[in-house]
Structures are given as C-alpha cells and as structure tokens.
Amino acid sequence: YKGVYDREILSKIATNDGHGENLEYFDGWKAYDRDPYHSTKNSNGVIQMGLAENQLCFDLVTEWLLKNPQASICTNEGVNKFMDIAIFQDYHGLPEFRSAVAKFMGKARDEKVIFNPDRIVMSGGATGASETLLFCLANPGDAFLIPSPYCPAFNRDLRWRTGVNLIPFTCSSSNNFKITKEALQSAYEDALKKNIKVKGIIVTNPSNPLGTALDKDTLKMLLTFVNVKNIHLVCDEIYATTVFNSPRFISVAEVIKDMPHVNQDLVHILYSLSKDMGMPGFRVGIIYSYNDRVVSTARRMSSFGLVSSQTQFMIAALLSDDDFVRRFLVESRDRLFRRHQHFTSELAKIGIGCLQGNAALFVWMDLRHLLDEATVEGELKLWRVIINEVKINVSPGSSFLCSEPGWFRVCFANMDNATLDVALNRIRSFVTRGRVDNSTMTTTAATTTTTTTIKKKRGQMELRLSFNNRRFEDGLISPHSSLLSPHSPMPQSPLVKART
Amino acid sequence: YKGVYDREILSKIATNDGHGENLEYFDGWKAYDRDPYHSTKNSNGVIQMGLAENQLCFDLVTEWLLKNPQASICTNEGVNKFMDIAIFQDYHGLPEFRSAVAKFMGKARDEKVIFNPDRIVMSGGATGASETLLFCLANPGDAFLIPSPYCPAFNRDLRWRTGVNLIPFTCSSSNNFKITKEALQSAYEDALKKNIKVKGIIVTNPSNPLGTALDKDTLKMLLTFVNVKNIHLVCDEIYATTVFNSPRFISVAEVIKDMPHVNQDLVHILYSLSKDMGMPGFRVGIIYSYNDRVVSTARRMSSFGLVSSQTQFMIAALLSDDDFVRRFLVESRDRLFRRHQHFTSELAKIGIGCLQGNAALFVWMDLRHLLDEATVEGELKLWRVIINEVKINVSPGSSFLCSEPGWFRVCFANMDNATLDVALNRIRSFVTRGRVDNSTMTTTAATTTTTTTIKKKRGQMELRLSFNNRRFEDGLISPHSSLLSPHSPMPQSPLVKART
Secondary structure: OHHHHHHHHOOHHHHOOOOOOOOHHHHHHHHHHHOEOEOOOEOOOEEEOOOOOOOOOHHHHHHHHHHOHHHOOOOOOOHHHHHHHHOOOEOOOOHHHHHHHHHHHHHOOOOOOOOOHHHEEEEEHHHHHHHHHHHHHOOOOOEEEEEEOOOOHHHHHOOOOOOOEEEEEEOOHHHOOOOOHHHHHHHHHHHHHOOOOEEEEEEEOOOOOOOOOOOHHHHHHHHHHHHHHOOEEEEEOOOHHHOOOOOOOOOHHHHHHOOOOOOHHHEEEEEEOOOOOOOHHHOEEEEEEOOHHHHHHHHHHHHHOOOOHHHHHHHHHHHHOHHHHHHHHHHHHHHHHHHHHHHHHHHHHOOOEEEOOOOOOEEEEEOHHHOOOOOHHHHHHHHHHHHHHHOEEOEEHHHHOOOOOOEEEEEOOOOOHHHHHHHHHHHHHHHHHHOOEEEEEEEOOOEEEEEEEOOOOOOOOOOOOOOOOHHHHOOOOOOOOHHHOOOOOOOOOOOOEOOO | OHHHHHHHHOOHHHHOOOOOOOOHHHHHHHHHHHOEOEOOOEOOOEEEOOOOOOOOOHHHHHHHHHHOHHHOOOOOOOHHHHHHHHOOOEOOOOHHHHHHHHHHHHHOOOOOOOOOHHHEEEEEHHHHHHHHHHHHHOOOOOEEEEEEOOOOHHHHHOOOOOOOEEEEEEOOHHHOOOOOHHHHHHHHHHHHHOOOOEEEEEEEOOOOOOOOOOOHHHHHHHHHHHHHHOOEEEEEOOOHHHOOOOOOOOOHHHHHHOOOOOOHHHEEEEEEOOOOOOOHHHOEEEEEEOOHHHHHHHHHHHHHOOOOHHHHHHHHHHHHOHHHHHHHHHHHHHHHHHHHHHHHHHHHHOOOEEEOOOOOOEEEEEOHHHOOOOOHHHHHHHHHHHHHHHOEEOEEHHHHOOOOOOEEEEEOOOOOHHHHHHHHHHHHHHHHHHOOEEEEEEEOOOEEEEEEEOOOOOOOOOOOOOOOOHHHHOOOOOOOOHHHOOOOOOOOOOOOEOOO
16 A cells, blocks of 8 residues: 555655665675674674775875865864855866866876866766766666676666666676677667667776776777767776776776777766775765766756865865875775785685786675575575675675676775684685585686585585586576566665765 | 757757756856956956855854864864764764754754654755655656746756656735735646646745745645645745744744644655855755655665765764854844845835845845836846946846746845945945936835836936836736746756755
8 A cells, every 4th residue: 555655646766666775685784784793892793895995095094184184174274264165066166176186087097198177077976976977878768788797886876867777788707707899789789679779888997896997908899889889988987096906907088099080979987086085975976078068967967966065175185185196096006905915815725716806895706616506596595694604794796787696796995904804714614614525626817716515514505516617607697587687676785875 | 060969969958958057047147257246356346146145154153163173074183083984875874963953953943843863864955955855756747836936946956857847836026925825726727737747836935035934824725735635745944044033934844743634745845054054065955754755765865965974974063062053043043134134224225125024045126116118028128237237146036937027136145244235335326326206115014115217318228217016916927928938948056056
C-alpha cells in the first residue's frame, strides 16, 4: 500500500531504485557499520577495506595549515576576509581557486599539459560533476558506453536523475582487463541495432576498480573512435595523482595535443580532490571541458552544487603554494607505492595475486581459485565468508559489473599501517586455516594466481577443488545477464557515501 | 550553424534557454558589473540594489569566530579534527550540524515549533534544495502553482533540469498582493482543463519580492487546499529570521500542528543560511520534509550537492552556541528594522511608497505613478532610466512576473549606511529634477502611492500625466501574456548568482 501511495504522490525518480541502495552489496557496509574494528575498543570488529579513501598524507596538509593561518577565514589572520567570502556566490568560483586547481591539475600530470582556469567548472564533488556533465551531453534514453568492471556509483550519478543509460562493454583478465576496440565497436553496434542513441564513452583513468592507468595507444584509439562517430569521450581522472609506479600517468589532455584532427569539442575531463588529496568531505568536483558550450552550460548548472566559498578559499591558498604541491605529490606517490608494495607482497606470500596495478587506492584481488563455483553466486558466497568470518569488508567484482567472478577490490589507503597488518593477518589465517595442500603457483605477466586445493572442512563455504580459470577468461558470464542488466538498479556508492 | 551543431552533439537542456540568462533583465547587472560604485574609487558608479544580500551582522559572526578557534579545522585548536572532517562524506551530515540547524530553525520561529534533526536534509544552497525537492515530487511535464510575483530564480531552479512546469496565479495590489483562494482555485482548474497534472503549490514565506509574510489564515487555506486535492505544499522559508516587525513570523510548521486532519506527507519546507545569516557562499541549503520517503530520497540525492564538511563543522559550532544565536537573532532583526525604517521613510518624504512589509532584505517599491505607459514596456523604459541615469540597479516587477507594471524590488541590506544614503540622494535628486508639480499624495492601508505630474523635459523618458492606478489593480496585464509566458524562458538569478 505504501508503495502505491508513494508512487501516486511522488515522482518516478523518487519511487524507483535508481539510487541503488537496495542491493545486497551493501551487506558488507552494514556489517562494518554494526561492528567496526578499533585497535583497542573492538579488536575483533570488521575492518573497512571497501572504502577508497586516501588517509596517507594528512600530516603534510595540517602542518601547512598551521604555518598558513591566512588560508582560513576563521583565524585572526584571515577573518578580515570572512564577509567577502561568505557572500561570494559567483558561479565562476574564486579566480584564485580556479587558477590553483588548474595549476594543480597540470602538476598532477607532470606538467605535460597546461589547463586553462577559464575551463575549470566546479561542482559538488565528482558525483555532482559527472551528473552535471551528463545533463549537458545526453537526453533521457541516450546512452554512454562504459568498459566494465566500472565504479558502481556511476549507475546512480550518471543515470538516476538524467535518465541516461549506461551500456557496459567487457574487459577481461585474458588481456589484463584492457579496453579493446573490438569490444567497444561491438557494444556500439549492438546499441545502434536496438535504436539506442549512443552519445559517448566514459572511462575512468586510472581505473576504479582495476588500479591501472590507460596507455597512450588506448587513449588514441578512444579519441579516434569518438571522433569518427561524433560522440563524446568523458575521462574521469579523479585518481590522477595516485599513479605511484611506472608507467607514469598519461591524461587524455596530453594525448589530444598530438591529435589535432580530433574534434576537441567532444572531450571532457572529470576531476576532484576527493581521492588525490583525500578530501571527499570538501566536495571539490571539477569539470574540465574543451567544449565552450559545455563549459558555459555546466557552469550555469553548477549553481546546484557549488563548492563552499570557505573551502574554495582554503584550497586556493593550499594549491597555490608550489612548494607544498611539489612535496605533496612526491610524498603521496611514495607513500602509496610503499603501502601497495607491502600489501601485495604479503598477499603474494600466501598465494593471493592481484592484477598488476600502478595507481589508485586499492588492488584488484584475484580470488578465483577460492570460489566454490564460478558464478556470481559463488563469488557472493565467498564474499560473505570474507565479511562474516575474516571480518573484512571488501567489494566483490560483481558489484563493479565484472564479467568474471572471483575478483575483489580491496582498499589499502584508508587505514594506518597497524590496521593493515591486522587485516593481512586475518587473510593469512583464513587462507592457512582453509588450506591443506597448496599446489603450484602460476604467475603470468600481469597477474599472480594460485590454484589451491582446500579441504571441505568449513561448513559455511565449500571451496572448489582444481578450479579452471579459463572458464572465466572466456567470458562465459556476460554483463548482460538478467541478474545484472545494465538497466536494472545497480550497486551504488556504499550506503551514504557520495563516491567511494 | 553553431546552434545546429550544439543541438546535434549536446542535450536539449544544454541547448535551451532554461537557465534564463539571456533575458534583458540582466542588463541592470551588466551595467553594475561594468561600472560598480565605490565610495572613493568610483563614486559615480552604479549602486547595486538588485542583490538580496544580508551584510548587517558580520561583526557578530567574526567576533564569535575569534573567540572560538576550535570551530575551525584550520586553527591550532581545531586542526586535530582536520582529517576526520576532510574524509567525512556521510550524506546524513555531521550529527551536530543537523542538530544545530534544527535548533536554529526552531529559534528562528520563536520556538513555536521543534524541528527534528532526522528530517534535516542538506543540499547545495536553496538552489540545490529546491531542485532536489522537485525531483522528488514531480515528473517532467507536471506542474506546481506559484503565486506571482515570485522569485525568478525558481524558473531555473525548479524547471530547467527537472522538466517541471510552473503555473503562476496572480496576486494584485488591490489586496496588498495577498494570496486568494479564488486565484489559486482558478489556476488549478485551468491546469486541469489543459490536462496538466498539478503536483503542488510553492510559496515563499516571507515573500521574495514582496517583503511580506503570510498570515495564519492564508497558510490554513493553503494547507486545506493541498489536503483536499492531495497535492504538495512547499514553503520556501529562507527569509524566516528577517521578519523585523510585527506581526511575527508564522511558519507552516506552526500552523500544521493545529491541523491534525491535514496529511503531513504533503508538506515540505525549504531553508538556507544564505539570507538569514547572509552566507550564500557557504551553500547551506536545507530540505525539511514531513514525508519520510521524501526525506530518504532527498538525502540520497543530496550526494549531488552536499555541504562542505569544513562548513558543516563551523556552522555546527556557531549555531550550537545558544548565546550567540539569541544575540544574533535580536540584533539582526533590530538592524534590519532600522535599515528598512530609514530607507522607506526617506522614500516617503519624496513621495515614493512601498508595499508595507515586515520582512526580508528589500522593499517592493511602487513607481506606478512614474510610468510613461502602463505596460511592461513602460516599466522597462523607466527601469533603464533608473539604471543608466539614476545609476542604481533595481529589479523590475516584470522580472518577478508581476501582473502590474510599475513595481520594483529594491534591496537595502547589501551595503553600508553611507552607500544607502548615496542611493537615497540619487533617487531624491532624480525625483526632484523630474518633478514640477507634486500633486496629492494618496495613502492606503498598506501602500503609499503618489500621483505626480512631471514635465516632459527629459528626452530619455516621458512620464505620464495624471496616471490612473486602477488600471493595474484590475489586473489588465496578465502573467499569461505571450511576452511572459510561464513556459518561455524566465529571468533567473542574476547572471552568476545562485539565488538572489
């Protein structure tokens, strides 16, 4: 009855599931929320490794703030600016904010590109930025192609209120989840056959959840593709400065410089300080478009989610300090590198491989060998064991619409070293307990996978014997299966988070 | 060609005029932007009286901030909270922020109502809050009824991306622009005849642009109306604490307490700190709904425009301080009262009347007697003289879809006393220069109007002789005229401002 009543008086958007919070993927978050780990107060609690936070460099920021009290409008040194900032509501943003962000974006891309402050449009985090951009580029019913696995928050951010569809095309472990022109072309043609208007492609670079960055050839292929089809290329580069290992990060902004024949009106970058600087609370989202009309329209729309002028003011001061930015970028990459190195090498010791990544705040962990059955159900079964018994919240690949069961995204930068080691101990103990006979470890160029034989001694899960990976690499599980149709409600940013 | 090209690759929303910035009403803002007044540097520049800012109480806020450095995460006293706040992205908001805002909303309504912190949903300013609420309540093509004159920003905020229509119903000077059940009923029935689904009524209380607050009977009438029709009542109360004179402010939240038969699921309040505290830069918008489903859905949508956690933290501390809030509310009302009193009494001395108001940051000034002809064109002609010769930017009534030409909204709280006096001198000089024979001054209960005979000695404007006010009070100029159809692009928040 309540449902009927709601549908009668509320909107379709308010009464559909486009927010994505009703999916079972939130069970892991609920488990964490019910019983969060704390080193002294709740040492048996669930450790949160489902949250792509970056907590590694706050000492640098707070040290800077204490040395620069004029960066705050609430200090003795800055309060004389309070009124001017409090009443500031120009949707262009503070000029010094736009300049500082543009400069930071350039430095985050090794100064291979100069970003024009006049093209910087602010928005409420990457969440607001991506929705705003889609409102500019596509009508309800139009579609964007997106390589899977992809960040499930896109299903809400890009679709819920815009009415735009996402059509995933498959990346598979057989080539380390690289985007192929064949998969892209095929998805494009399928859409045309169904009379769906494809308005563009959206990619995350570096990728969430893969932790890898696109190479130049792939970016060139994408640019050529959109140019030929006269559709858009949206590059979500919110993990740009997290590239902690070679090859260095290559932005679409860099590649497009060498492709003068490509229509730049079709190219747009999403950015934010939520991942690169670890400040999602401040809601600094950026749209950088080469299309003048998109810049002016997105700016007009930004009134729905401007960045607080208090925050603009502080960020402007922080990112205008060249010395700070230089030090921050070096330190951040170094700390991420070491954290990643420690985590993956410890996992390797117990036979757990990860896709070889060089970026982001997580690894794409390969547990295919631990699956009871090579299905989404099998993956979720293992996932529940990890949550309830290993007491770690990780994100199953199916929540990212991955076509191959058995992959998990595990975040490693949202905790201190000690907590990470507790998590590693738990994983180690879980694998050791369950393992009787550790057979050959197979290492390929990019992934380390383990074939493990495990006795069925644990009632809650039955691990498969002699599991054959090839079955997944052939892509038997399609992202177009009825279970995970791109048009059905998709997993979102976990519960109450804007983007994870 | 560019237009065709844009329409081909961009969305309909991006290529229509729903943002409203192409309207001539922005000429006043452009004039100000080209030549802004400054007491010493540009004393002949244009004075900005088109901006509903509240600058009167910043001394209280900055004094408090200096005494409470722990309210900032950038100070020595608060920086230990920096990381926790920077990574905070729960869309429920900081619990202390919600509590403080709920308490402030209660105090701003003389503690006649208790607001439940769990119903406080934040959003990017009133702009984001109002759009979010409409996304929850109505489908594209549905309509909301709105009494005119009304805040032109609604045309963008409520319609542009939601696809919802606004249907104005006329309020006229004959009863001091009060909402009548007849006008409401008639607009509702007209819409039904046109097969338009009416989903609700939206009112601003206190009114922008009138500067008056709704009385209890009107609120009861509105509640009864929506209850009978099973449609929504949205009350925009962003000027709640600006009620500086009796009668005291009555919120819909207070009235609904005495009407238990009314379905509370239909009642929603919009709030913000942009006007009451004068902080539009901080983008603190609030949706307070009595409908549980709207609360949960709006909260999910708030991810597109959350309030910066840095700002939440500061506002939470500020508004949790009962002593500060008490002092602020008393002082703010007192200063607004005195400012309003000074401005209107000086205007009265030169024969300019205003609708008798007791709230907001502006007056609704009656210049009908100065019109050359009683049309929108005549109003705009006078307006251009005011901008270009008197060098004051005010907002013409037609930009608020007022049905009677000759009314202007004039803001008085966005400047210091000295600037206000310069503006008054200019108006005085303009009226004196133009006036030869000042005939009878007519005073009605609520408005003071002047019939003025003026020699046609100024080429740029020809003031009418012996002008008959009745012509407008009969409502000859319909808001449904082709010039200002509610379905054509409407004036928006001036140029780059989120809401004015």
